[in-house]
Amino acid sequence: MSLTCGRILELTGNSPKVVVACECLAAGGKTWVLLHERHGNPLASIDFFLKDGFHLDEVLGSSEYDFELVALQPGDRLFMKPCQPHFVFGYAHSICLDPAASHLPNINDFDGLMDLLSACVLVILGNVLDFRTYRAPSQDEYEKANKNQQILIDHEINSIPISERFAICYARGVALRLINWIRMCSEIRGPGGFIITDLPSRFFVQIAQTLIKYKEGANASKLDLQANCTLGMLTKQIENVVEVDLKISSLWSKRHLIPSGSLALANQGDYSVQWPDPGRKKWSSIERDFMDAGVTPLDRLCFDTQHDRQHLELSVVIPQLKSRSSASQHPPKRTKS
Incomplete structure (x- = not known):
């Protein structure tokens, strides 16, 4: 068991910006394994992970990357760059402390705004990135769906519990509200000082396209990927989420006019953000239901299917229960021999 609370910290002055992946290890032990490039191959590019020489379980002399292992003991702190590929192994029961809310992004700085926007994109994609979306409730993780299981998946009955599906929709609604706030209240300028119209939609489309392009590249490279998340199913889920916002749609x-192939915004250092007072004054108070705003067409299909399923079960089960109850209350009379 491992209890972890990480936080983001921006260091100013002569210090570079870093992310504190683990602010302070209070008890136990953890090992962080960080992936580093060798020859300047950018880690934000999907090409890095599609090359034949990339393996998570080994590093060869010809590999374009190294793994750095950092073992933390109580009292240690770890400083890590943003967007740093890594994995963590807890070799003992651990507790990591988070003493403050310093992880909140500074939206007056463009990098901080992109941190917030990236979190919103991740939340909106929600179940798209969850492998349980592509499996029926009774289906094993690495087992292909049979005919009956595929029927369930086609009707959005998958391995994600219905209560969690509701939570995903609510969180998506909150993220969409934040994106609309960024659209309405901020003024973003790109390279050359020109105002960028609707950067949130542009960035979302870039990320969604990149996911599809990565899947295409993974298929072409014949990588051993999750068996049930096919290119067609991934594209279907992404195009479903796109429908939840008119501007993104x-x-x-x-x-095709927006570049893809990278999860990072190109030339991000040349962007700036301001928050003019007129824009903030236009922003109204919360006026809509987050849950309703975050429901996609496939979410609606899922909820309707579950409702029909429950209605059908009740129509079958209740008469049977009544019959059994009546039989138990009025047992058949014994005949005299």
């Missing part, structure tokens, strides 16, 4: 039809 409109831009999705023009996605």
